[in-house]
Amino acid sequence: MKGRILLVEDDETFRSFLQTVLEEAGHDVLMASDGLSGARLIKGQQFDLVVSDLKMPGKSGLELFRDAMRDADPPRFIFLTAFGTVEEAVGAMKDGAFDFLTKPLEDPDALVRVVDRALEGLQRSRDYLALKESEAGGLPPEELIFAGSAMQPIRKLVHNVAGTTANVLIYGESGTGKELVARTIHLLSPRGGGAFVPLNCAAIPENLLESELFGHEKGAFTGAVQARLGKFELAKGGTIFLDEIGEMPVALQAKLLRVLQERVFERVGGGKEIRADVRVIAATNRDLAEEVAEKRFREDLFYRLNVFPVNLPPLRERRDIIPLLTEYFIRRFCRLVGKKLKGIESEALRAMKAYTWPGNIRELQNVVERAVILAQDTVRAVNLPDALVGAGGPAAAGRDKLKMVERDLIVQALEQHGGNRRQAAEELGMSRRTLQYKLKEFGLLG
Structure with missing residues (x-):
């Protein structure tokens, strides 16, 4: 990972040397000659990392560090210190500094290595925070998305493909969590800091879908009173997620194919080529190979999208995670509605495990939300839909x-x-x- 680094050092010769080392390693380096000017830069700009001398006139590196740590999103600190002040540097590490190096710096590669470790750790922290934000927004954490034996091979595939630029095609029934998996791939990828822009191809009228994807110029069609950016431009530097790709009209498939092949597109009504700096993840609940055979989906587009297929199992094949998901959704909806429940009774949980869940995880989520609203102290069988409660009883045999x-x-x-x-x-x-x-x-x- 290449980072934006602030270098704070009062020795001009040593400062220039360190700048050369870091810039040759590919980093963007700004410099300050003392702690006071370093503090002004930190206050006004965003840095991934600060490499600072510990002892400086006016404002020491330690004071600079303590001031920076008050910020909501502080940069990481690496200190440069003489042998006589090593103890102070160690104390700073206990307070949250990343590492320190002693002066004189005999091996420039040592600085590059510690900077790389700091930036890699920072990226992992950002990935974690992004996943936690997703959880707060109603998305389960990664360990729950991939819970259960059936999802372990999927988790490995996701981690293998996340760091690449390959197109991913996620197969699965409605409600199996295709968008959650797509978001996880995005967050674990080098583009994780960029936007994740979803578009459900089945939810947009056919005559508007091209404009949604590529944008339009003013006057491109009736009602286009001003130019508008499409999803591909909004996702610049990030990931676009095309859900229900099998619903895309064949004529528009040809335009999407061009984007995947040439990485350029034009807005509707425009002639200027726009660069598509995005990663494409698509999803479908259809058998696209059969759609190709029936001439409803372009074969060349299919092969472009199907570089790395991921098949999500339905919830009925993941019954071992139903207790985990149920507990997660109970906690979540209790927070949302302001209730305190003890959990779920065994009879209700047995009914949930016996049910086939044709709507998969989305249906489970809706059932639990309703149950939490109805429950008094514990989620009971009486709080569940009638069809679900009878799933394991005599009625089930008749349904079978x-x-x-x-x-x-x-x-x-x-x-x-x-x-x-x-x-x-x-x-x-x-x-x-x-x-x-x-x-x-x-x-x-x-």
């Missing part, structure tokens, strides 16, 4: 039989029409999308 009948009817319809899903759906009186969901639910995709 109905499911088997439904599965057999689907299989028969597909066999009758030679595997043509459109014709099978028409015969069954359901939409093709509903049939697609049923095929996934019954494990008939392959």
